[in-house]
Amino acid sequence: MSPSGAEFIRQVKAEITETDPRDVHELIGNGVAIVDVRESDEWAQGHLPGAKHVPRGYLESRIEGVVPDRSQRVILYCASGNRSALAAHTLGHDLGYEHVESMTGGITLWKDRGYEVEQPKTFTAEQRERYSRHILIPEIGESGQHKLLEARVLLLGAGGLGSPTALYLAAAGVGTIGIVDDDVVDLSNLQRQVIHNTARIGVPKVESAEETIHALNPDVTVVPYQTRLDASNIMEIIEGWDIIVDGVDNFPTRYLLNDASVRLQIPVVSASILGFDGQLSIFKPYAGPCYRCLFPEPPPAEFAPSCGANGVLGVLPGTMGLLQATEVIKLIVGAGEPAIGRLLLYDALAATLGEVKVRRDPECPICSRDPSSITDEEMGVFPDYEAFCAAAG
Amino acid sequence: MLRASVGGAREVEASGETVREVLRGLISAHPATESQLFGGDGELNRYVNVYLGDEDIRVLDGLDTAVGAADTLVILPAMAGG
Numbered sequence: 217m218s219p220s221g222a223e224f225i226r227q228v229k230a231e232i233t234e235t236d237p238r239d240v241h242e243l244i245g246n247g248v249a250i251v252d253v254r255e256s257d258e259w260a261q262g263h264l265p266g267a268k269h270v271p272r273g274y275l276e277s278r279i280e281g282v283v284p285d286r287s288q289r290v291i292l293y294c295a296s297g298n299r300s301a302l303a304a305h306t307l308g309h310d311l312g313y314e315h316v317e318s319m320t321g322g323i324t325l326w327k328d329r330g331y332e333v334e335q336p337k338t339f340t341a342e343q344r345e346r347y348s349r350h351i352l353i354p355e356i357g358e359s360g361q362h363k364l365l366e367a368r369v370l371l372l373g374a375g376g377l378g379s380p381t382a383l384y385l386a387a388a389g390v391g392t393i394g395i396v397d398d399d400v401v402d403l404s405n406l407q408r409q410v411i412h413n414t415a416r417i418g419v420p421k422v423e424s425a426e427e428t429i430h431a432l433n434p435d436v437t438v439v440p441y442q443t444r445l446d447a448s449n450i451m452e453i454i455e456g457w458d459i460i461v462d463g464v465d466n467f468p469t470r471y472l473l474n475d476a477s478v479r480l481q482i483p484v485v486s487a488s489i490l491g492f493d494g495q496l497s498i499f500k501p502y503a504g505p506c507y508r509c510l511f512p513e514p515p516p517a518e519f520a521p522s523c524g525a526n527g528v529l530g531v532l533p534g535t536m537g538l539l540q541a542t543e544v545i546k547l548i549v550g551a552g553e554p555a556i557g558r559l560l561l562y563d564a565l566a567a568t569l570g571e572v573k574v575r576r577d578p579e580c581p582i583c584s585r586d587p588s589s590i591t592d593e594e595m596g597v598f599p600d601y602e603a604f605c606a607a608a609g
Numbered sequence: 610m611l612r613a614s615v616g617g618a619r620e621v622e623a624s625g626e627t628v629r630e631v632l633r634g635l636i637s638a639h640p641a642t643e644s645q646l647f648g649g650d651g652e653l654n655r656y657v658n659v660y661l662g663d664e665d666i667r668v669l670d671g672l673d674t675a676v677g678a679a680d681t682l683v684i685l686p687a688m689a690g691g
Contacts, residue, residue: 376691464689470689511658513654515687519656526690563619565619566619570683572664573664575668
């Protein structure tokens, strides 16, 4: 006489190895394959951290794609431990997997024990459509788009460089964009600062930028800082951001930002523009040079013209800002070769893009040191600042 | 600013066996460049980088770096415009 279903499961469990959730919890991240054999709707409700998903109905056809090595230790689980026991029996007896176990009590017991459950990331139908052209390219794909949506990028300035960068990062679905700018929109800005418009003249730039971003992509949360970045607020403002985009228009703030970002170990995607020329590099603390390694000192004021005083081709910050946005996206999704240790030089009149090497300075006053040793007092100060002040009496 | 000192040119010709000689040649043709390139101590200003090809002369032999007839020096001032 054939056994009942319950009896059959008991027989199967007697022939396989069962492992308690407590032991599975210890094994997570230790090279053991954890496989969830439940249905897709159950998986979507949450699963064990780092688990792979192979519904039991597809077990035989898909397991090799997830666990190609039959000698690897595999732990299967389901809701309560029955389906995973049957699946473990199949893998062990029929498919030749050598170390297969089933987790006792399934994810129900796992949760009862208070262990962590990972929520799978999903797109809404609208997101799937909005980001479809990203999802299609392998370098981004679904996982890259999730990373973009979870990323936090801080833009310093909603001006020439910040405008195009903010627009394209928002369009790309960078989930949280911070913007620091204390200025209001001026008519002379609109030749290049395309995130603003004529109706917003006199409106704070952070407010204008936020409005444009929300109209473009409601997925994006904007964190506005209507203030000027200085030594008193920089640590508080930049802490907790994944990447900083430097588009500030003066040297003291660039040095201040460098020192604070090295201290907090936040990568800075930096660009600067003047006339028809643009420079771009990524300063990733301790992985590459910092801004002080490249330019140990700022030029004196008479050799440091600004766009306001000397003019700039309106398209140029667009070009450079979008190169910055490209580097930001590459850093977030981990694609390609980031511009670390290289300074890109764009000459708009000559239509050339060149590059020079930038090396870490072993004697850099900032990044040759332990980040925790950098003090508030020395941030943004130039190397010869004290000598200069002493000489000035 | 350097360009203004050489009459707006993007590239200028100068000759010399070393970086120092080439830069001195530039200065004798365009005296206004001197204070931008060199400090009172005769050393390059720290806010100006000079590259032979794509390599910073500071990691080569500095101002004594040998220069060939076909080499290009890139003189790069720091810029802060945004």
